[in-house]
Amino acid sequence: MKYLLTALLLSLSATPLLACETVQLGSLEISEAWSRASIGMARPGAFYVTIRNTGATDDALAGIATPVSGKPMLHETVVKDGVASMPHAPAIPVPADSTVQLEPGGYHGMLMGLTQVLKEGETFPVTLTFREAGDVTVPVAIRGMGAKDAGCVDKKD
Amino acid sequence: MRRRTLLVAGASGVGALAFTLGLGWWQSRDSLQPGSALLPLPIGKMSFTLTNHHGVTVTPSEWIGRPTMVFFGFTWCPDVCPTTLSDISLWLQDLGPDADLMNIFLVSVDPERDTPQVLADYLSNFDPRITGLTGSLAEIKRAAEEFRATFEKVPREDDYTMDHTAGVFLFRADGRFGGIIDYHEDRHVALLKIQRLLKAAS
Numbered sequence: 001m002k003y004l005l006t007a008l009l010l011s012l013s014a015t016p017l018l019a020c021e022t023v024q025l026g027s028l029e030i031s032e033a034w035s036r037a038s039i040g041m042a043r044p045g046a047f048y049v050t051i052r053n054t055g056a057t058d059d060a061l062a063g064i065a066t067p068v069s070g071k072p073m074l075h076e077t078v079v080k081d082g083v084a085s086m087p088h089a090p091a092i093p094v095p096a097d098s099t100v101q102l103e104p105g106g107y108h109g110m111l112m113g114l115t116q117v118l119k120e121g122e123t124f125p126v127t128l129t130f131r132e133a134g135d136v137t138v139p140v141a142i143r144g145m146g147a148k149d150a151g152c153v154d155k156k157d
Numbered sequence: 158m159r160r161r162t163l164l165v166a167g168a169s170g171v172g173a174l175a176f177t178l179g180l181g182w183w184q185s186r187d188s189l190q191p192g193s194a195l196l197p198l199p200i201g202k203m204s205f206t207l208t209n210h211h212g213v214t215v216t217p218s219e220w221i222g223r224p225t226m227v228f229f230g231f232t233w234c235p236d237v238c239p240t241t242l243s244d245i246s247l248w249l250q251d252l253g254p255d256a257d258l259m260n261i262f263l264v265s266v267d268p269e270r271d272t273p274q275v276l277a278d279y280l281s282n283f284d285p286r287i288t289g290l291t292g293s294l295a296e297i298k299r300a301a302e303e304f305r306a307t308f309e310k311v312p313r314e315d316d317y318t319m320d321h322t323a324g325v326f327l328f329r330a331d332g333r334f335g336g337i338i339d340y341h342e343d344r345h346v347a348l349l350k351i352q353r354l355l356k357a358a359s
Contacts (some may be wrong), residue, residue: 037282039232039278045235072334075236082324083340084321086236103296104239105236105341111235142269144282146239146246146283
């Protein structure tokens with residue numbers, strides 16, 4: 001039954017699920033790239049992704065680029081003394097043999113100057129630039145505004 | 158030149174202290190705590206006037222009689238605010254009709270951009286029991302002071318963002334402070350805190 005349901009879900013939502021596929025770049029595995037639907041284009045969007053470094057060399061995410069944002073930047077949400085701020089993160093370390101998540105309330109890509117409305121169910125490309133491994137482009141699933149994760153079928157429960 | 162408008166109610170680090178004291182207050186129920194000057198005022202003693210996302214004037218005295226949940230945020234906020242609103246929506250979903258008995262507010266710390274109509278559009282993506290509040294900067298400053306919350310405008314190259322207190326404030330039906338749900342709080346702990354308020358009110 002569970003498999004039937006999964007198969008049904010897979011067949012119904014083939015496009016966004018592409019974003020759930022893992023993209024390999026050397027010893028880096030990039031998966032679960034997602035964003036939230038936007039209201040118009042005035043507000044900044046956020047970009048989240050999981051990066052697994054299976055190799056023995058430390059790496060770092062140094063930047064992101066995407067056609068949907070005029071000024072994409074890496075940021076980190078920091079809650080200090082109960083107050084949330086979002087300092088710019090020059091680079092996000094991806095140490096050897098570890099997994100780093102850009103996720104709500106932590107590191108995230110900030111997509112300023114949106115060039116298009118982000119619509120739930122659609123995808124857009126983001127190019128990640130790593131100091132060691134170089135560039136890789138991944139498809140990003142646009143989820144609902146209330147989403148808290150990529151919603152990949154094989155991840156939760 | 159970087160110009161910052163810093164709004165601090167009381168001493169620095171008041172958020173963490175208020176949180177710690179808040180837990181103590183919550184746990185020890187009715188006994189008066191030393192240092193209670195750093196806790197949010199009881200709702201009955203609050204004096205601000207704001208406008209809700211339907212365009213209706215709101216004063217806190219109207220909240221007495223129902224447990225209340227308040228979160229400070231803004232709709233241009235890409236990470237913390239949608240996450241917290243999504244958390245609140247999930248709590249409300251778990252609580253079901255019991256939560257119909259609560260007042261639940263998002264107070265905008267960005268009245269420049271968050272008009273009632275902007276709040277209405279934004280909140281239509283979350284649980285309909287959440288009401289957005291905005292108003293003049295003076296009244297929002299007054300509200301933050303009375304909650305012992307802080308917010309700060311942080312200029313960026315072309316625009317600005319806001320730093321703000323991230324916890325969710327809880328109040329009992331009689332208006333007394335009932336604790337804070339911290340950002341990143343475990344979902345079950347958050348639900349327990351809300352359920353205690355609801356139980357006391359029923």
